[in-house]
Amino acid sequence: MxxxxxxxxxxxxxxxxxxxxxxxxxxxxxxxxxxxxxxxxxxxxxxxxxxxxxxxxxxxxxxxxxxxxxxxxxxxxxxxxxxxxxxxxxxxxxxxxxxxxxxxxxxxxxxxxxxxxxxxxxxxxxxxxxRWCPAWAKVRNSIKEGFIGRPTNGYAFWATSRVGSNGTHFFDAINFVLDSTPVEAIAKLDNQVDLTKMDDSPLTQGIKEDPGGLGVVTYDNDVRISYEFMPDTTNDYTFIFCGTKGRIEFNNDFSYLEYRARDEDSRSFRGNAKMTTRNFEVPETTDxxxxxxxxxxxxxxxxxxxxxxxxGEIGRQALELIVAFHLSSEAGTTPINLPLAKSAHSKTLNIT
Incomplete structure (x- = not known):
């Protein structure tokens, strides 16, 4: 019934x-x-x-x-x-x-x-x-099925800085796509608001508490992702996942997507077969x-x-990476191992 x-x-x-x-x-x-x-x-x-x-x-x-x-x-x-x-x-x-x-x-x-x-x-x-987006799920499943070979590295960029309120979105999304857990983070954060380089707005002023920055995260499957979200950058959000056979690049709403690959997996630094653009369609995605x-x-x-x-555990994992970015930056861009030591659990951020 x-x-x-x-x-x-x-x-x-x-x-x-x-x-x-x-x-x-x-x-x-x-x-x-x-x-x-x-x-x-x-x-x-x-x-x-x-x-x-x-x-x-x-x-x-x-x-x-x-x-x-x-x-x-x-x-x-x-x-x-x-x-x-x-x-x-x-x-x-x-x-x-x-x-x-x-x-x-x-x-x-x-x-x-x-x-x-x-x-x-x-x-x-x-x-x-x-995690409930059909398009992001398609990227995740395609990587698991070998579309780019063995994943090796990638890149994530977003505008409006805010390692906390924006980072929580994309740290988790990349954890999801890679089906992996962060084990090390290195970051340099920047909370300077320069109104000669950006418009004044509540979002801009929020950078003072929730900064922009740069970072690199290593995952337990040995993939490295570079993150860029400096305060003066305003281009379209971009995500790139690379492997030994190909790469997938797309923006936040998937209005732009490019999948390039070669037929054979390669581990050679020279003489690799060139990658060509391949068809890769994703389902409609809206908030x-x-x-x-x-x-x-x-x-x-x-x-x-x-x-x-x-x-809740998934949400906590994304927050842990945000805290790690702060700790690394405060320690002069020192690598921070994850999971974090218990002494870091009480560190309280001001995420707006």
Whole structure:
């Protein structure tokens, strides 16, 4: 017999990313956004116009106590997330929690959130949406199937700096594509805002707390990825994965993609057969497709007991690499081994 339950969803935070998280629930047929907590009345009023019948509350605790929700969605800034997750996990009706990335501002905070959800058997999902992206999955599977031979190295570039709020996206995406774990990070961060080189905006000013930089990460499969996200760079986001047989290059929305390869794998420094451009098509990708796929997977986890493909542990791993970049830069671009020593777990960042 089909499960005709409609899951009641509550959201904390209706500004910026929170608005998107609210709208993406419309693409999930067996769930409905029924409650919102936000301490700004204008945000609540706007949400009620967009979502008829929505209950609104001044605090997440008030919502948890009164709205009888099944799923808690957290769209606040990282520093506010730990107590919201704790209270959500302790609420009897809440079966799953979805938090925006990065998971928190410190590894100790992330660990506590993970343990709280385990204690109450609450599904805990971190919004690393590229794990639910059909196009990124196609790249991952193609590399696993040998399209570029043995992976050796790569490159990732993004604009607007912010090793924390942007890095969390792409550190995790590359962990996912390589199906591998970082073992060493070397980085130099830069939080200087030079308005002769960039426009003034809230994003630009955020670089003072969440810097840009350069770095190299080595993974446990010996692949090396170079990262570039300096404050004065504004070109399209770019990702390149290279191997002994070919390479795949694409931008963030896959409107540009090039796959070049040769027929035979080669380990020779000279005399290699030239690579030629090959056909490589990817499925459509949008933010709504990615996030709604994550929501649907979370409901599947509730109903079957399956583990989330973007669990709290996955979110913590991306945060650990962000912390490692800070530690390496603070130590004069010193290589940092991962996993990090326990002494680094309390280091608290200010990711906006």
């Amino acid at each position: 089909a499960n005709d339950k409609v899951y009641r969803v509550g959201l904390v935070g209706f500004r910026g990313r929170g608005r998107g998280l609210a709208n993406f629930w419309n693409a999930v047929p067996n769930a409905k956004l029924v409650a919102l907590a936000d301490d700004v009345k204008e945000h609540c009023d706007e949400a009620k116009e967009l979502f008829p019948g929505l209950q609104t509350f001044n605090s997440h605790k008030e919502m948890l106590d009164n709205a009888d929700i099944d799923i808690l969605t957290v769209g606040t800034r990282p520093k506010y997330r730990p107590p919201i997750v704790k209270d959500g996990a302790e609420t009897e009706s809440v079966k799953a929690i979805y938090v925006e990335k990065p998971i928190a501002n410190s590894l100790d905070q992330a660990t506590a959130m993970i343990e709280q959800c385990k204690k109450t058997n609450t599904v805990f999902t971190v919004g690393n949406q590229r 709504e497709i990615m996030v709604s796929n994550g929501y649907k997977e979370m409901i599947h986890c509730i109903e079957t007991g399956a583990k989330s493909s973007s669990s």
